[in-house]
Amino acid sequence: MEGYQEFITNIKKLTGIDLSSYKEKQMKRRIYSLMRRNNLTDLMSYFRLLKQSEKHLREFLNYITINVSEFFRNPAQWQVLEREILPFLIAKGKILRVWSSACASGEEAYSLALIFEKINYNKVEILATDIDSEALEAARLGIYSEKSVENVPEDLKRKYFTVKEGKYAIKEEIKKKVKFKNLNLLEDEFPKNCDLILCRNVMIYFTEEAKDKLYRKFHNSLSDDGVFFVGNTEQILTPQKYGFMSMKSFFYKKLK
Ligand SMILES: C[S@@+](CC[C@H](N)C(=O)[O-])C[C@H]1O[C@@H](n2cnc3c(N)ncnc32)[C@H](O)[C@@H]1O
Structure with a gap:
C-alpha cells in the first residue's frame, strides 16, 4: 500500500489518532476496504476525502478505533x-454511583473496580454501558491480552487476574462488582444520580451538535457535585455553558 507512512502522519495531524499503534496488516486491510467502498484506489485521494467530508472521516474513525x-x-x-477526585466523592459519605458510559470490552469499568479495591472502599455501584453487544459480551467474559493490562499495577495484576496461555482473566470477585x-x-x-461518570474516547466520533446534546444529558445524570471524567483529547471548551466547572484537566464538577 503505497504512501502508508504519509497517510499515518496526515491522520495523526488531522485527528490526533496514531495509526502506527495499530496492527499494520489489519489496519491496511480495513483502510483498503473503506477505500473500495468509496471507489478509491490510492491513499492520497482517500485522505483528501477524509479531510473534506466529516461523514467519511467519522465512518473511518468508527471503523478503525471503535472498540480500542x-x-x-x-x-x-x-x-x-484516585488521589484527588475519589477522596472528594467519598467525603459525601454515601453509596457512590459510578457509570462507565462507553465501556467497550470492560477495561475501563474493571479499572474502576480495581481502584476501589485498592483503596478498600466498597460503598460503590459500578454500571458500565456500551452500544456494542459484542464488546459487552467480551466484557462479561473478562479475558484480556497482555498489552491491554500493561498499565495495571503489578500487585493488582497478581491479585486479581489469573494468567492462562498468555491471557489475563479477571477474577470473579472483581467481575461481580460491575x-x-x-x-x-x-x-x-x-x-x-451518578456521582462519577466516565465518557472517554467516544465523543471524538460525534458531531458538535451531538456532543452539545450529550453534555447536557450527562450534566442531568450527575448528582450535585458529581464529577464528569473525559478522554485525553476531549476537553470541554466551554464547560460553564453546560453547568460544569473544571476541577482538574479532564475532570468537571457539576455546578449546582
Ligand atoms: C474507543 S472505545 C472507548 C473505550 C473506553 N471508554 C476507553 O476510553 O478506553 C469507544 C466505545 O464507544 C462505543 N460507542 C460508539 N458509539 C456509541 C454510542 N452511540 N453509544 C454508546 N457507546 C458507543 C463503541 O462501541 C466503543 O466501545
Whole structure:
C-alpha cells in the first residue's frame, strides 16, 4: 500500500489518532476496504476525502478505533482520579454511583473496580454501558491480552487476574462488582444520580451538535457535585455553558 507512512502522519495531524499503534496488516486491510467502498484506489485521494467530508472521516474513525481500550488508559488521569477526585466523592459519605458510559470490552469499568479495591472502599455501584453487544459480551467474559493490562499495577495484576496461555482473566470477585448493560448514548435514556461518570474516547466520533446534546444529558445524570471524567483529547471548551466547572484537566464538577 503505497504512501502508508504519509497517510499515518496526515491522520495523526488531522485527528490526533496514531495509526502506527495499530496492527499494520489489519489496519491496511480495513483502510483498503473503506477505500473500495468509496471507489478509491490510492491513499492520497482517500485522505483528501477524509479531510473534506466529516461523514467519511467519522465512518473511518468508527471503523478503525471503535472498540480500542485498555486498563487504566492514560494512567496520569487515573492517578488524579484516585488521589484527588475519589477522596472528594467519598467525603459525601454515601453509596457512590459510578457509570462507565462507553465501556467497550470492560477495561475501563474493571479499572474502576480495581481502584476501589485498592483503596478498600466498597460503598460503590459500578454500571458500565456500551452500544456494542459484542464488546459487552467480551466484557462479561473478562479475558484480556497482555498489552491491554500493561498499565495495571503489578500487585493488582497478581491479585486479581489469573494468567492462562498468555491471557489475563479477571477474577470473579472483581467481575461481580460491575453491571454491564447495552445503552446507546445518542438515543437512550441515561441513568440518574451518578456521582462519577466516565465518557472517554467516544465523543471524538460525534458531531458538535451531538456532543452539545450529550453534555447536557450527562450534566442531568450527575448528582450535585458529581464529577464528569473525559478522554485525553476531549476537553470541554466551554464547560460553564453546560453547568460544569473544571476541577482538574479532564475532570468537571457539576455546578449546582
Ligand atoms: C474507543 S472505545 C472507548 C473505550 C473506553 N471508554 C476507553 O476510553 O478506553 C469507544 C466505545 O464507544 C462505543 N460507542 C460508539 N458509539 C456509541 C454510542 N452511540 N453509544 C454508546 N457507546 C458507543 C463503541 O462501541 C466503543 O466501545
